[in-house]
Amino acid sequence: MMKYRCLFILYLFNSQLWADTLVDPTRPQNLGKTMISEEQNNKMSLSAIFITANTKQAVINGNSYAEGQAVLAYKIVSISPNEVELIGPQGKQLLFINNDNIKKDADNGF
Template sequence: MRLLFFIFLCLSQITFVAAKTLIDPTKPQGAFHQKKMQDEVSSALVLNAVFITGQSKYAVINGKQYRVADFVQGNKVILISQNQVILNTDSGEKTLFINNHNIKKDINNGF
């Protein structure tokens, strides 16, 4: 009886190990890269708003407030204008636009 139980235990362990190495055929192609893609999306910079009042200029990037000379994910803010922010990156200058160029009118010029 013990021998039969031991054989059953060994066979069940072999099938458990084999099941771990099987690939799910119903899983979409490239699904294992989903985590990497989510990390890239989360590191994308989005200009949410620009506030210019008197001598102060602020940009809201990814929900956080920045001024000129601040660093955003390792990129230095070098210019804040009415509808864009220019960052100095390792690969050169990068321009962020509010609302992906969809600004129709400036509120200060006869909205």
């Protein structure tokens, strides 16, 4: 009888361990996996530049940075009205605000 009790207790303990490994069939497949973001892919996208009398801020990959701060493996050297200059392991890199995504009228002095 004692043998059956021990087996029953082992069975209960074992079933608790298996319950932790069950997978929810309604859970999205990529929820547990880390998705590759722009930062993990080492791509930087400059979306805005804010320059006031006291500060210069650049929005890179959705986050705001000032001169001297680090973005990924790069350090922001300067922020100007149309570009951000960075220096890092691959040398100097410039990020441009428009990046040729906006079509310009050639007759309008551009």
